């Protein structure tokens with residue numbers, strides 16, 4: 001059983017930009033990710049978002065325990081990150097870079113370019129009980145747990 005996250009007022013403690021290996025090759029480039037090597041967790045689940053219509057948004061939730069690496073393997077999209085104290089938007093547009101979410105963080109994905117694909121590597125299987133889908137509840141959890 002994983003411990004609950006230790007919370008911090010700084011988004012820098014919850015989120016990290018990870019640069020993955022990139023093997024440049026005239027035949028086409030190759031990037032790879034190994035669990036526990038490039039990211040701090042074993043990869044339990046992979047999912048991807050694609051065919052996102054222009055103007056649509058995904059996410060809009062946080063997780064109690066789940067850690068994830070989000071990669072724009074094609075095209076681009078914006079990720080709004082929020083730890084209850086601080087908000088930041090990062091544009092994902094490089095297949096060899098990912099946003100690692102290590103701790104309780106609200107995320108919203110939008111501005112998907114046509115043909116973009118958002119690949120997500122996750123530390124846990126899908127569990128609805130791990131989601132926080134109400135923003136006010138998230139702020140309460142994120143700001144109160146840090147004081148415990």
Ligand code: TYD
Nearest residue numbers: 045046047049057058059060061125126127
């Ligand atoms: P959700 O995580 O809310 O999507 P997003 O954050 O990308 O907007 O999931 C949408 C639906 O898909 C929800 O009914 C749960 C289901 N789902 C799974 O069954 N397995 C999964 O691994 C994921 C990510 C979602």
